Amino acid sequence: MYAALIIIPLIGAAVTWLIPYDRLRPKILSLFTLAHLGMTINMISFTPPESPDGWFHFDALGKIVLLSTSILFLTCAVYSIGYLYYRRERSNRVMCVGLLVCLSAASLVTITHHLGLMWVALETTTISMAPLIYFNRNARSIEATWKYLLICSVGVALALLGLYFLGYATIVARVEPSLLLDDLVRDAGKLSSGWVHAAFVFLLVGFGTKMGLAPLHTWKPDAYGEAPGLVGALLSGGLVNLAFLALLRVYQLCLATKEIIFFQNALIYMGLFSMIVAAIFMARQADFKRMLAYSSVEHVGIMAVALGLGGKAIFGVLFHIFANGLTKGVLFLSAGNIHRSYNSKSTDHVRGALKRLPWSGGLFLAGFIAITGSPPFAPFISEFTIISSAFIQGRLLIGAIFLISLSVIFIGMALTVLPMVMGGVPSDSETTSYRDTVWTVGPPLFLLLLVFLLGVWIPAPLMTLLRDASTLLEVHQ
Amino acid sequence: MITLADQLLVLVLLINFILLGTSRLFFSIRAVAVQGVLLGILPGLIHPFSWHLVGITIVIIAVKGFVIPQLLGRAVRSAEIKREAEPFVGYVATLLLGALFTAFSFGFAGRLPMLPEHQNYMFVPASIATLMAGFLILTTRRKVISQVIGYLVLDNGIFIFGLLLAEAMPIMVEAGALLDLLVGTFVMGIVINQINREFSSLDTSLLTSLKEE
Numbered sequence: 059m060y061a062a063l064i065i066i067p068l069i070g071a072a073v074t075w076l077i078p079y080d081r082l083r084p085k086i087l088s089l090f091t092l093a094h095l096g097m098t099i100n101m102i103s104f105t106p107p108e109s110p111d112g113w114f115h116f117d118a119l120g121k122i123v124l125l126s127t128s129i130l131f132l133t134c135a136v137y138s139i140g141y142l143y144y145r146r147e148r149s150n151r152v153m154c155v156g157l158l159v160c161l162s163a164a165s166l167v168t169i170t171h172h173l174g175l176m177w178v179a180l181e182t183t184t185i186s187m188a189p190l191i192y193f194n195r196n197a198r199s200i201e202a203t204w205k206y207l208l209i210c211s212v213g214v215a216l217a218l219l220g221l222y223f224l225g226y227a228t229i230v231a232r233v234e235p236s237l238l239l240d241d242l243v244r245d246a247g248k249l250s251s252g253w254v255h256a257a258f259v260f261l262l263v264g265f266g267t268k269m270g271l272a273p274l275h276t277w278k279p280d281a282y283g284e285a286p287g288l289v290g291a292l293l294s295g296g297l298v299n300l301a302f303l304a305l306l307r308v309y310q311l312c313l314a315t316k317e318i319i320f321f322q323n324a325l326i327y328m329g330l331f332s333m334i335v336a337a338i339f340m341a342r343q344a345d346f347k348r349m350l351a352y353s354s355v356e357h358v359g360i361m362a363v364a365l366g367l368g369g370k371a372i373f374g375v376l377f378h379i380f381a382n383g384l385t386k387g388v389l390f391l392s393a394g395n396i397h398r399s400y401n402s403k404s405t406d407h408v409r410g411a412l413k414r415l416p417w418s419g420g421l422f423l424a425g426f427i428a429i430t431g432s433p434p435f436a437p438f439i440s441e442f443t444i445i446s447s448a449f450i451q452g453r454l455l456i457g458a459i460f461l462i463s464l465s466v467i468f469i470g471m472a473l474t475v476l477p478m479v480m481g482g483v484p485s486d487s488e489t490t491s492y493r494d495t496v497w498t499v500g501p502p503l504f505l506l507l508l509v510f511l512l513g514v515w516i517p518a519p520l521m522t523l524l525r526d527a528s529t530l531l532e533v534h535q
Numbered sequence: 536m537i538t539l540a541d542q543l544l545v546l547v548l549l550i551n552f553i554l555l556g557t558s559r560l561f562f563s564i565r566a567v568a569v570q571g572v573l574l575g576i577l578p579g580l581i582h583p584f585s586w587h588l589v590g591i592t593i594v595i596i597a598v599k600g601f602v603i604p605q606l607l608g609r610a611v612r613s614a615e616i617k618r619e620a621e622p623f624v625g626y627v628a629t630l631l632l633g634a635l636f637t638a639f640s641f642g643f644a645g646r647l648p649m650l651p652e653h654q655n656y657m658f659v660p661a662s663i664a665t666l667m668a669g670f671l672i673l674t675t676r677r678k679v680i681s682q683v684i685g686y687l688v689l690d691n692g693i694f695i696f697g698l699l700l701a702e703a704m705p706i707m708v709e710a711g712a713l714l715d716l717l718v719g720t721f722v723m724g725i726v727i728n729q730i731n732r733e734f735s736s737l738d739t740s741l742l743t744s745l746k747e748e
Contacts (some may be wrong), residue, residue: 174704178711185719192726197733201742204679204726211719212673212686218712219666219693225703226696230648235703250648280745339747 059106060114063124063165066094071158075151083154084139091128091135094161098128102523112238113172118527120168122376123303126383127168127296129508131161133501134288137391140497141288144398145193152189160186160292167300171239173221173307177214180304183297184210184268191285202277202284209277210268217264217304223257224249224311239307246314258317261308262324269301271362272332275355279339282351283403287394290347294354294390295383302361302379306531309365313533325366326456332359333463341470346396347403349474350389353429356467357382363460364444365531369451372528374443380512381436384505388425391502392418396478398492405474410483417499419479421506426475428509430468436512540580543573544661547695548637551668554688555633556626558618563684564607567691571599574694582701591706598713603687603720610727611680614737624675636667658699666692679730679737683723690716 070090074083101116102125108115116124135157142150163186166179185207192203221237229235230253233245246254267274282290305325312318336356343349357378364375393403395418400408411419428435431442441464448457516524550570554563575596582588622629640663647659669689673682697704727737734741 172705172708174708175711178708178715181712181715181719185715185722188722188726192729195729198744200726200729200733201745204730204739204742205745207719207723207726208673208682208686212670212689215686215690215693219696222693222696222700222704225700228703229700230650235700237703237708252647256647279747283745 059101060109060116060169062097063094063101063169064162066090066097067158067162067165071155071162074154074158080142080146080150083150084135084142087138087154087157088132088135090158091132091161094165095128095132098124098165103519108171112240113175114169115171115240116169117171117530118523119303119306119376119530121523122379122527123299124165124168126299126380127164128161130292130295130383130387130505131157131164133387133505134291134391137288137498137501140495141286141394141398143497144492148193148195153193156186156190157292160297164296164300167303173224173237173239173242176304176307177218177221180217180268180300181211181214183300184214187289187293187297190289191281193286193289194284199284202280205277206281209274213264213267213274215264216260216267220257220260220264223253223260227253227257239310242311243314246311249315251316254315254317255320258308258312258321262305262321262328265301265304265308266328266362269298269305269358269362270355271328271358272335272355275332275335275358278355279348279351282354282390283345283348287347287390287392287397290350290394291387291390294350295386298354298358299379299383302358305362305365309531313531318533322366322368325362329359329362329364329366330456330459330463332356332362333460333467335359337463337466337470340467341473343470343474344405345403346405346408346474346478347390347393349471350386350393353389353467353471354386356463357386357429359463360441360444360460363456364447367444367447367451367453367456368531368533369447371444371447372531373524374440374447376524376527376531377443377512377516378437378440381440381509382429384509384512385425385429385435385437387505388421388502388509389429391498391505392421392425395492395494395498395502396422399490401488401490405478407484407487408478409487410481411479413481414483414487415494417494417503421499421502423475423479424506425502426471428506428513430471431464434510434513436509438513439516540577541657543577543580544657544695547573547691548661548664551637551665551688552630552633554672554684555629555668558622558626560611560617560678560680561608563681564604564611567607567684567687568600568604570688570691571603572596574599574691577695577698578701581698587706591709594710594713598717599687599691602717606720606724607680607683610724610731613728614680614731616678616680616737622676622681629671629675632671633668636671637664640664640667653699658695662692662695664692665689665695668692677739679727679739682739683720683727686723687720 102121160183163179163182170176188207192199225237227249231248270278312321332355336352340352361375364371397403431437550566553566641660644659669685673685
């Protein structure tokens with residue numbers, strides 16, 4: 059059962075690698091991602107038992123992350139049918155194969171409880187995305203790819219050292235040497251605090267780099283800015299959540315040790331710092347894809363703060379995995395369409411998108427309203443839960459900085475987005491062959507509907523899933 | 536056997552300093568290859584004999600000692616560069632910093648609780664010192680090849696620590712990590728070629744068009 063989640067996308071990767079037709083490949087990609095989503099939903103409803111050696115265990119946290127990732131992958135795959143039609147001049151083989159390999163590795167991250175295996179899978183997602191950032195084959199995209207690959211690889215390597223420290227702590231404590239999460243949680247009280255403390259520092263830095271928490275976010279604006287829209291969507295809505303899941307695993311372990319206070323404080327500091335950095339760089343951003351990258355820095359910051367707060371905020375952050383991931387899909391995919399149409403991602407050239415592309419422009423505007431936390435969209439619920447939790451806990455300063463950053467970001471983002479979509483199209487604007495079609499508008503529209511639906515009504519099975527997952531992250535004395 | 540392992544670790548540390556002090560790229564690649572071979576021998580010295588172990592040794596030596604250096608060497612040859620001309624920080628300064636970091640890692644390792652049978656080993660300080668040397672190379676050099684070499688040295692440092700926990704790390708995970716390193720270096724090699732084609736140079740100071748205005 060567990061193997062199916064990993065093997066389905068791998069078979070897809072092999073098939074897309076072998077077929078020589080560029081037109082056919084995105085369709086096969088969509089077919090396999092659809093099969094993967096079907097398998098994911100099936101496994102969430104009928105969860106197979108934990109594997110006897112404890113390596114594979116599909117718990118509520120993994121389910122949440124895999125479900126949102128799989129939905130996003132399917133949407134992006136369908137979008138690629140329309141998108142790659144406009145990029146017929148180059149082969150899409152590497153793109154399709156890379157996406158499927160990444161999906162396979164992503165599944166592995168979510169179903170395993172072996173931290174070493176999770177690390178291997180996480181690094182695989184990093185590498186498999188690198189050639190996709192370089193899809194545009196120009197000087198700027200090669201620079202972005204280089205920074206992404208080097209910084210993320212070094213970051214994730216540091217996380218491996220953190221895992222080694224944990225493993226050595228079990229050896230020093232003379233308990234069963236292991237990197238299985240369940241064993242580590244069971245023996246956490248006996249582990250030597252020196253090693254555990256050092257391990258948590260390295261794990262936070264390592265996974266924080268992959269997630270893009272400030273000040274380890276420097277690769278993010280470049281990579282998101284230069285990658286094609288659908289790759290940006292998957293990086294900011296999918297890979298970020300996988301790195302966050304890795305942090306959640308560390309958090310689960312922390313709960314069983316005395317280090318939890320230190321870890322929570324570190325998360326709050328880094329999270330607030332990320333939000334402030336995002337607020338500063340979001341204002342007057344002349345490149346709308348880079349602006350979205352800073353929005354991603356903001357939202358990983360929100361997630362880190364929420365995790366640091368604990369309590370009710372945990373529910374909020376788990377819901378935010380969905381809310382942020384899906385809304386980022388809306389934004390990056392519609393931004394990709396606007397980029398295609400104007401052949402520019404500078405806000406100096408892109409004006410009057412609502413007139414030129416009513417659908418994509420409208421989706422981009424709606425995505426902006428959703429991501430800044432306005433009702434009735436899903437991010438409103440998650441952000442509101444997190445803020446109210448900060449105030450209920452009496453942590454007024456954190457709540458205040460959080461609120462101020464959100465408002466500054468709202469204003470900064472509005473100053474970029476509103477001129478882009480409103481007004482008339484400049485007369486000297488370049489005309490391109492891009493037109494909104496069902497294939498390029500349908501996928502982001504579908505995501506927006508999901509974000510809206512989740513904002514007004516959380517289905518009962520999802521609610522149960524979120525509650526089950528929050529109990530895994532509660533302080534148990 | 537322990538003394539031999541420690542002597543090899545001293546060699547590994549010496550190679551760190553060679554890497555910190557040289558400007559010749561081919562020489563650096565060869566030095567990293569030698570370091571990789573040394574790391575491949577180490578598991579055989581501290582663990583009892585098994586066919587498993589022979590397999591691991593062969594794979595590590597092949598990947599770290601031959602395949603990866605080969606990939607890098609090809610990239611350097613096609614780019615026709617020989618030297619790291621002007622690093623961001625001079626060689627003497629990085630060497631001094633390297634010495635400082637090495638001393639620091641011995642101090643740091645002394646403060647952490649160790650198993651009695653590992654007490655006299657140099658694994659932990661050698662690991663941290665190598666990691667830091669890699670980090671230094673990564674941050675102070677201008678050429679992309681040097682940065683990849685820095686990444687490899689950093690990875691070697693982490694690998695040394697991994698030797699202490701053979702029981703906790705299943706072979707599959709170890710192999711997966713090595714495969715990731717190999718594929719990662721392969722992709723980096725491709726990116727290096729593209730950088731060279733695009734900029735006619737491997738200087739990272741040219742990679743600065745992406746920034747905030």
